[in-house]
Amino acid sequence: MEMDGIRSAERPARVGRRGRRPWRLAVATVLASTLLFTAACTGDGDKASWEGGGSPESGTNSQSAAPDPTLSTVAVTSPAADAKSVELWSEVKFTSEDAQNTEVTVTNAKGDEVKGTVDKDANLWRPAEGLAWNTKYTVNVSTPAADGKTNTATSSFTTMKEPSKLVRVSSFLADGQKVGVGMPLIMKFGRAVPEKYRGEVERRMVVTATPAQEGTWRWISATEVHYRPKVYWKANSKVFYAVNLKGVKLGDGWYGRSNLTVDLNIGREMIMTVSNKTKKMTVKQDGKVIKTIPVSLGKSSTPSSSGTMVVMEKAAHTVFDTTDEDPVNGYKTPIDWAQRITYSGQFIHAAPWSEGVQGRRNVSHGCVNVSEALGEWLFNRTLMGDVITVSGTEEKLKNGNGWTNWNMSWEEYKKGSYLN
Template sequence: MEMDGFRSAERSAPAGRRGRLRLAVAAVLASTLLLTTACSGDDKPSWQGGGNTPEGTSASQPPASQPALSTVAVTSPAADAKSVELWSEVKYNSEDPANTEVKVTAKGKEVKGTVDKDAKVWRPAEGLAWNTTYTVDVSTPAADGKTTSATSTFTTMKEPSKVVRATSFLADGQKVGVGMPLIMKFGRAIPEKYRAEVERRMVVTATPAQEGVWRWSSPTEVQYRPKTYWKPNSKIFYSVNLKGVEMGDGWYGRTNLTVDLSIGREMIMTVNNKTKQMTVKQDGKVIKTLPVSLGKASTPSASGTMVVMEKAAHTVFDTTDEDPVNGYKTPIDWAQRLTYSGQFIHAAPWSEGVQGKRNVSHGCVNVSEAMGKWLFDRTLMGDVIVVSGTEEKLKNGDGWTNWNMSWEEYKKGSYLS
């Protein structure tokens, strides 16, 4: 600050007087500063942190901003949506997905489901109920320690008139052989476009764990087998959650079902056409070798890997409808079906004299009356029989031929592979 009047007087004054003038100027400056401070109230000079800067901060370091509150919102299904399909996912937005909780309820009860926090999606564990209102609550902790939340509702579709029934060939509590496939049948052909989703909803759990896959044997039937024969004494559980699953042309799955069954000991029957003997192994050990007679040249037995499909202690083979001239109608004991086309293991007392020597059957595996009963008493549906060395090969699809193809070939029948 320069005061021209004082400086002019200082220049014109003698040396002794100049000193006194400097003191006077200093006093005036000091009083001016005191007056300025007093007029400014509680404000501090800017070099002491004064001015308009908030208390406790400096002009060069602005105060830290408060953290933004985390927000959440349900994005799908839309709020108050109607006719929502039963397997619809719940989608949401969140700025803190790792700490976000999702809860879906209906009629006061929480619905089972899984949350993919990365994708910000909730998926139902099974198909939702028809024509039911669901409430979605999404919440996440806020910066102030409170909770930010969002709520939305939607209503599922009414049960359609066009529903597809799915049935399991096997039932709870059954014990089957190590070659038994799991079989699901549908009341209507499933278009290829929808088969992958149908497979995805049919989950097989084996104890101990075993790799396996579903294969479509026809548009109305799908079968499941493990990579190798089921491990003996395994426990098998499968859940088929098809209620509300779209199956094309306005058709939907009708219901869900579960099946709980067990696998027995391992029994493998091996028939060699060259020796005309059957070797029976149980849990890897030979327990019986017996003579057989296979199909004669005009009606050969098929070579391949088959399983026991059904058993009848006493039945009648009647082929007269198929062949009125050469057909036959014969009572049969201890019959075990191997193919749809009519290949069986069965007792044939009329061929006992040539069993182990010549083939005289119409394609079946003939055994004696005694051996027929012995086998029948020990086998389970799903036990394996392997026939080799005959003139004809087993056609895939002629029975449960799941084991008549390699694992790589079998997997090609899945729409998820």
């Protein structure tokens, strides 16, 4: 504890009269400084002799020796000493009379320090990721004292054994992929996550974009959660997400199986806009129109959906087979340059049979028909996650019929998070 600084005595005023000797003034100044120093350094019970203190026998000034500095008391309060079956995300709680100067380290059985953060306002240490199953950890809490000594508390605990009830967690996307600016991040769970645990799950799934971009998770169902930024991803940005769910409670005695990380690249911005009124698709790349394509949309009995969708998958050559759903009126047709945009089976694809009416009339079963040549041109330029907006048709896109993350406002989208 630092002692307040003692003000120096003010410089004495010059003597105006001749003949007064300056050494008298110097002696007075030294005496005043001595008295100030004595008063500042004596305790309440040790008065200076000129205040009536001192030894009753000798009558001299007798100051008590300064007591040893009091060490700050520290202790580990949780987990309890030698606790067993501690959960992997358990916080370490401690007490300290000087929390701001308290250091906390946690080491594993090999003596390696575990990464974590200390909240000195709450007296907590939190692990950066889930600890290992069935492993002994040692906590060391220390606080320095004024005289260079250190007060230390040490405690150990052992984490729980790996349970049999583990939930698989998977990412739809993988490391190194390049995707469009509308691509949502998609996480899936092997078992339904009860609502009371979803907020904690979100906290363990951290998204970092470079440059920084605001975004949020939204639960699509009890087994699927998506993430999107407030506006489309910035072109050519980087996205990294760490999903630390190993050992996280997922309800009814189930725990997350593992952690995972994904590193993505966002490509150039490509936006496709389709108007039923003009029967044309406008293709913009990085804000500039690069192509206008005649289209044929769904006829009135099988209309295309109006709304904002993204490219979900691509196939240069495939077969559309609806005979299982409709044995009487179903069809089986080879298709080129197919790009899925809904779960219900709406695609952008080449349709050479409708080239004569593309740009003038709707004849499809709900898909966006383009010519063979322009279908190939478009297919070779799009990425999964590129955005397509269709307007002016008889049917509105239903949320959930595909990756419809952009078919709602930001305010509506945020309502699907358990942290907002």
